[in-house]
Amino acid sequence: MEFFKIKKDIPFMRYALVFNVISAVTFVLAVFFLISKGLNFGVDFTGGTVMEVSYTQPANVPQIRDALTKLGFPDAAVQNFGTARDVLIRLPLKKDTSSANLSETVITSLRQTDPAVELRRVEFVGPQIGSELVENGALALLFVSIGIVLYLWFRFEWKFGIAAIIANLHDIVIILGCFALFQWDFSLPVLAAVLAILGYSVNESVVVFDRVRENFRKLRKSNTIQIIDNAITRTISRTIITHGSTQMAVLAMLFFGGEALHYFALALTIGILFGIYSSVLVASPIVMWLGVSREDLMPSKKDTIEDGRP
């Protein structure tokens, strides 16, 4: 079986401007949502308490809200979690309460209305932990970005490093934009997913760039545009198949992994979908705009390496 019987090179670069405009618009929209709505940071970053409780029959959410208001938490967020019987309660940090014992107070009060309620999970994050996590997350993002640029610079040339990181940061910003737009819970696992995408998504760019370099060396008569078109056309089948495989694994996680992995898998899904697009149709045009030329990639000394790259 075969999906891709591409007889001729697809003239991707002819439409480069269109793709770049689409990207730019999406990117600006994502940034707009990030600024206007902001990320809905989870308890990991903001500090506070999250409790997951489970009832034997469908939970009475308004009643739980009342109980919490009586306890002095009018600003508690109460919502169903996965099923009608499971409820997620989020309590913000509060002045002058020993937060560590908060969950006991809450569950005791909930037991008064229904003794069968089960406390499935508590996460309490103190204020200083939250700020540390934000700091570490930002550092990790920086570390990965710089690492990737340096690696690609070392492997190819600075233009490729810049192009790849722009394409990938564009993916990241779009993921974050989605999380801001829909106000999905941005937790620590989601940040991990974002960083994993940052590393994973570069793979495709590397494979295309590899082909571009190979073509520059092999196809002496072609111009830059033809070379890039040919490189993308040759690699598009494996790009789509490999991303498709990863996407299958991630979708399995999204559908079967339960609530705990939901947003993690969601972030990966968005990242992979945009990863296909950006590594092919964002990174390459940027390399083109940056004015990559044969001289950039000609080996300085006699280079007999024949890459076995697809």
Place this chain on the structure above:
Amino acid sequence: MNKYPLWKYLLILVIVVIGFVYALPNIYGEYPAVQISPTRTTKVDQALLARVEGKLKQSNIAYTAAALDEQGARIRFVDTETQIHARDLIQNEVGDKYVVALNLLPATPAWLAVVNARPMYLGLDLRGGVHFLMQVDTAAVLKKAEENYTDDMRRILREKKVQYLTVNRLERGGIEIRFRDKAEREKGLEVVRKELLDLEFSEIERSGDFVISAQMKPTSVTEKNRFALEQNITSLQNRVNELGVAEPIIQQQGQDRIVVQLPGVQDTAKAKEILGRTATLEIMMVDEEHDLAGALSGQIPAGSKLYKMRDGRPILLKNRLIYSGDNIIDSAPGFDSQSSTPIVSITLDARGAAINQRVTGENVGKRMAVNYVEIKSDTKLDEQGRPVLDANGRPVRVTRRVEEVITAPVIRSQLGKRFQIEGLDSVQEANELSLLLRAGAFAAPVEIIEERTVGPSLGADNIAKGFQSIWVGFAAIALFMIVYYVVFGFISVAALAVNVVLLVALLSMLQATLTLPGMAAIALTVGMAIDANVLINERIREELRNGNTPQASIYAGYERAFGTIFDSNVTTLIAGLALFLFGSGAVRGFAVVLCLGIMTSMFSAVMVSRAMANLLYGGRRKLEKISIGNTAWKETSLAQG
């Protein structure tokens, strides 16, 4: 062309077999057990085990095995119900000198245990339990140390007959001694310098004042902090022992933090209560010269203070602290033989005993009060619930004293090294109080700054869901690969299966902790690892299309694939590394599995699948056709070579 030497086949086979053996323990699950561990003063031996077994037989409780090991004794049961029933029985039998805890032990068969093959350790989010991160209030440690030095200085100066004006601890840290003139200051500096080696002294000239300023040396500051942390860890260990936890983890993290993990603990309220408390006793005299009623109406005499008894009644105590919980070296709950009410008997250190003897000797017939003090430390928050930071950007802490007078008995006779506290409500209270005292007053207040608790049912759910994600993802990819690449697809799927097995084996060998994000990373690895095989298969197809022979195509497809795969995985490794360096807890678990998964996939996608392709096709002289899906079409390219 497509042949490995025999040693290479054998090497791959050996690696795969080892992988299977070490991955195997993970499928046997666990069985319920009761673990009896010794405390510092006792040990678990054959005699004790025999006694426990006898008791179980006598009560008709079925157990499947009982054995001794380094950690103590372990007794296996068929189900959790019997296990819980047996735990209570055993606890009664051996008393509270031993830690009796419920545990789930891996049901690894003996032949695997011989080669030291053990299952992965399940993280708290998969087995249920409590994780606490505690912050030790080091500022309080230093303050206390400086207060002690202040007392020492006064004593030294008095003993050496040096005239001084004042000795004060400054609010911002440091101690100042003021003298009347230069000569006295010279003398004073000489004596304190000789005695107090942990301090640095400097002379300060201020108009009309002769001052010595003292600061703790940086080395002694770190020493003090380290000591406080160690003492806290020790007392936490003692407290956890009382909770009866099978495999607790108590570790230092960073400069001033302690991680406590209690797998399988259900009663988090009790755990928090016991771990989070800093308690001490203050022994003071009751002020009987003054009128309580007068004090209540606001006429509090100088040198005394109003306190509350446990039952809410007010009581007037003299401010002078006779001695404190620091002087207590041991305490035990018990029963008073005459009144058969619960008591706590207390043993004092030499200094405490000397003071106790003197004070009680002088005050027979008067009342002495035992004041129970709990120090709770919280982070100060502003109106919006954000932490208030000090000048150095560290959160400001507020300590609160919660006090109540436990008892104020009349001193009937002179007391010494040992005495008992009466007036407790219940046996349980006696147990708790003595535990808190025995565990020692914490050297520094601690605050729980992070808690993650997972109930057992959620843990089981998480395992099931994580496993299902991996399984479904694998099945979907396998189906696609076999349909799309036929025989080569089958080879790829076999390689992918080997990859998962090797990854699990590696994690088991390292005794890594498997968490839910770790399981997610395995699922993600399954998706990403197939990348290498797709790369190889597509390349083989391309070679075939270009009219090469099947053997040459296979060769070209695999040749240098490792370099390519390595290349496209380096960036993911960079990301994994960053997650490992900057992440904590669950994220770190994700990172470890991600990085290891990339490494195992490099081996299995290239070597293992190549070996299979070689075995299948490599030996054939006249290979006309290989099964890798349809490749019978030609491409034309715009780009001219």
